[in-house]
Amino acid sequence: MISSRMYLYVRSRQLEGSYPGDPTLGTFCQTNMRVLRGWGVPEESEWPYDTRIWPPEEPEGMDTAAKKHRICAYQRVRTLGECKLALARQCPVQLSMRIVPEDWRNPPENRIPMPANESSLTANHAICVVGYDERDHLIIQNSWGEKWGDQGYAYLPQRYFERYHTEAWIIPSDARSLPPLSSEGTFSRAWGFPDCLGEGLPFVGIELYDGPKDECVGWAFLVKRQGYADIEEFFIRPSFRGRGFGTALAELVKKRPQFEDCPLRLWIGHVDRNNVASATMQATAKRLGLSINPSRRNWASYVGM
Structure with missing residues (x-):
């Protein structure tokens, strides 16, 4: 399936609070993952990518179509x-x-050359890493069309990743579809996948789910790193906040x-990072x-311990 980039972009902008605004603004990779997990994504044919008219006119039924293609988890x-x-x-x-x-x-x-100095690093950009070679380069796919680079691809020094990456995520191959769901009430569930990046223990997902509405309410992902149970994600969808779901998820x-x-x-x-001082974030940390x-770490703004 070819996913609708337009749906993913619009929902990500809405979730970050920057919609409609400037149509050239980017979004965080983590926001994209949250949309794919909580909302899903329709097919490209259902909402083709086109920013010539902005804000775009959204076709009917996109959220319903998106639910058919929700991912189960994502990993840092x-x-x-x-x-x-x-x-x-x-x-x-x-x-x-x-x-x-x-x-x-x-x-x-x-x-891509290494930056001459850090003061010249004036922007953030998202790409997809698809491989690596024997010459210490990552093979990347950009989003600027086939006229850029080698038909849309280029080589990035591996040192660039180590020094300047701000976030990176994968969708584990075992987590590309949801297990069967109940349609009765709001409930919680936990499941595990193999941790394909770590110490042999499961990658654990915990979810709150509204069965009658077929809605993902909130979720958290945990892995074991350096002797800690690391919470890589803790998220309640905005429409469900202020109703006790954050407390319930924290207890789980x-x-x-x-x-x-x-x-x-x-x-x-x-x-x-701009929400750390909020009452919601502080209350969540206190509950935990x-x-x-x-x-x-260059890939996180804050850590709770």
């Missing part, structure tokens, strides 16, 4: 080693980086299936028994 990629491991397991990596715009417009020999996370003996650690990505502080 933190290191170059994890990136290469994901690629070896046939999982493309959605990557956002700090860039020097001039270096990307027409890269010589389709190779505290039980941390599979990782009962590990302390919790919450990573807060750049998409949520965590204190939020700035992160030293």
Whole structure:
């Protein structure tokens, strides 16, 4: 299936609060993943990509069509080693980086150079990593059409990922479709997939789900890293906030299936950096028994420990 880029872009902009605004604005990769998980995505033929008229006229029934194609989970990629491991397991990596715009417009020999200095990194850009070669380069696919690079592809130094990536995500191959759902009431469930990037333990998903409305209310994802039960995602859809679902999800996370003996650690990505001081975020951290502080990782703004 070819997914509707227009639906994903519009819903991501709406979720970030930047819609309609400037039609050239980008979105966070994590927001895209949240849309794919909570809303899904219709087919490209149902809502083709076209920004010549902005804001676009949305066809009827898009949210219903999108529900047929919801993903079950997404997982954070933190290191170059994890990136290469994901690629070896046939999982493309959605990557956002700090860039020097001039270096990307027409890269010589389709190779992105390392920045001359960090002060020239004036923009962020998202691409898809699809492979790597034996010359310490990642093979990337850009979104600027086939006239850019080598028919839309180019080579990125692996050091670029290590130094300047701001977020990276995969959709695990075992998590591309949802398990069967009940249609009775609002309920919670937890499940596990193999952690294709980590320590052999499951990648755990916890969800609150509204059966009668067929709506994903909220979800959290946990993995084991460095002796911690790392919360890679904790999200309640905006339309369900203020109704106690955040408290319910936090209580489920505290039980941390599979990782009962590990302390919790919450990573807060750049998409949520402006919400850290909010009453909702602080209340969530308190329920989880965590204190939020700035992160030293380039792929997270804050960490709760």
